[in-house]
Amino acid sequence: MTVLVTGGAGYIGSHMVLALRDSGERVVVLDDLSTGHRDAVPEGVPLIIGDVSDQALVRDIVAQHGVSALAHFAARIVVPDSVADPLGYYEANTVKTRALIAAVQDAGVGQVIFSSTAAIYGEPEESPVSEEVPPAPINPYGRSKLMSEWMLADAAHVLPLRYVVLRYFNVAGADPQGRSGQSTPNATHLIKVACEAALGKRPGLSIFGTDYPTPDGTCLRDYIHVTDLADAHLRALAHLRGGGDNLVLNCGYGHGFSVREVIAMVKRVSGSDFPVTEAPRRAGDPAALVSRADKLPGLLGWKPRHDDLETIVRHALEWERRRA
Numbered sequence: 296m297t298v299l300v301t302g303g304a305g306y307i308g309s310h311m312v313l314a315l316r317d318s319g320e321r322v323v324v325l326d327d328l329s330t331g332h333r334d335a336v337p338e339g340v341p342l343i344i345g346d347v348s349d350q351a352l353v354r355d356i357v358a359q360h361g362v363s364a365l366a367h368f369a370a371r372i373v374v375p376d377s378v379a380d381p382l383g384y385y386e387a388n389t390v391k392t393r394a395l396i397a398a399v400q401d402a403g404v405g406q407v408i409f410s411s412t413a414a415i416y417g418e419p420e421e422s423p424v425s426e427e428v429p430p431a432p433i434n435p436y437g438r439s440k441l442m443s444e445w446m447l448a449d450a451a452h453v454l455p456l457r458y459v460v461l462r463y464f465n466v467a468g469a470d471p472q473g474r475s476g477q478s479t480p481n482a483t484h485l486i487k488v489a490c491e492a493a494l495g496k497r498p499g500l501s502i503f504g505t506d507y508p509t510p511d512g513t514c515l516r517d518y519i520h521v522t523d524l525a526d527a528h529l530r531a532l533a534h535l536r537g538g539g540d541n542l543v544l545n546c547g548y549g550h551g552f553s554v555r556e557v558i559a560m561v562k563r564v565s566g567s568d569f570p571v572t573e574a575p576r577r578a579g580d581p582a583a584l585v586s587r588a589d590k591l592p593g594l595l596g597w598k599p600r601h602d603d604l605e606t607i608v609r610h611a612l613e614w615e616r617r618r619a
């Protein structure tokens with residue numbers, strides 16, 4: 296009953312590995328270390344360095360480790376990169392996911408948890424956005440993930456395959472015990488960038504757009520603590536093991552914070568008044584992306600423990616200090 300975690304050396308995958316270990320599960324990680332780090336995988340957890348589309352390797356891992364479920368995190372994740380290199384993103388996120396699903400199916404694995412994204416909603420007209428809103432991604436990253444959702448749904452009609460698709464909103468924070476955090480090179484995520492600025496690792500930061508139709512003119516996002524997100528995956532796993540139906544679920548808390556509010560919180564928690572400049576809008580940013588968040592707690596009994604921006608920022612800063 297081992298869980299295969301692809302991308303387990305990355306930011307979110309490494310927190311999933313910790314959550315699985317903490318609950319006594321057996322885990323094996325497959326990661327090509329393109330953005331992940333060997334030392335993000337805890338001692339004692341097998342790390343296979345390779346590509347998720349290497350079907351012979353995947354079949355070997357399933358056989359050797361007795362894999363019964365797949366949690367598929369490995370992907371390329373930077374929206375502007377996907378605009379610059381669309382074919383690369385469809386290859387990495389869609390074509391390779393197809394190969395991986397086919398390989399685990401061949402090897403007899405029928406339970407899949409897939410990392411999707413709020414980017415599949417594009418610029419939704421309603422906020423908070425529910426799972427029933429028709430997807431309308433506005434960039435290759437979002438489309439590459441939506442195609443994977445569709446592949447899973449179509450395949451599950453005819454194959455012995457059940458899945459939970461989790462659509463993450465803005466993931467942030469770090470393991471409260473300090474065992475993992477975000478180490479992504481050249482990170483672009485707001486909380487990560489602001490923490491780096493607070494610790495003097497970068498000179499400051501820019502606010503991308505101050506003329507949005509929001510209360511303070513800056514974008515609203517729903518920030519979810521990475522440890523709560525990992526817990527949602529554990530519940531998804533229990534659901535699949537219990538014979539539960541296929542699900543597509545938003546992962547967010549259901550309330551948004553503006554860019555200015557996030558920066559103010561990082562300044563307050565860190566005690567650092569780092570320089571902030573106002574810049575034009577960044578291409579492809581929707582004004583507000585906030586989750587309608589009742590389905591995940593309702594269907595899987597998920598109870599977030601860190602639904603508090605101050606806690607998220609404090610944990611992110613603690614990790615950033617440790618990396619100094």
Ligand SMILES: NC(=O)c1ccc[n+]([C@@H]2O[C@H](COP(=O)([O-])OP(=O)(O)OC[C@H]3O[C@@H](n4cnc5c(N)ncnc54)[C@H](O)[C@@H]3O)[C@@H](O)[C@H]2O)c1
Binds near residue numbers: 302303331348371372
């Ligand atoms: N970070 C967010 O805010 C966010 C939001 C929504 C969805 N997601 C999704 O969550 C997942 C994890 O994202 P993350 O933030 O941890 O990113 P990350 O870059 O830290 O982790 C991705 C991991 O996958 C590995 N990888 C990439 N391509 C691979 C391949 N072909 N074969 C094997 N390993 C490969 C990388 O080395 C890395 O360890 C992704 O699927 C992403 O789309 C992230």
Ligand SMILES: O=c1ccn([C@@H]2O[C@H](COP(=O)(O)OP(=O)(O)O[C@H]3O[C@H](CO)[C@H](O)[C@H](O)[C@H]3O)[C@@H](O)[C@H]2O)c(=O)[nH]1
Binds near residue numbers: 483501554
């Ligand atoms: O230096 C910065 C960085 C970000 N922002 C702003 O902060 C907000 C959040 O930006 P992030 O880059 O942190 O996150 P995104 O909302 O763009 O996207 C993230 O969450 C999405 C889901 O909501 C997708 O999954 C995507 O992959 C992931 O990067 C945006 O308005 C952005 O313009 C700034 O003003 N300055």
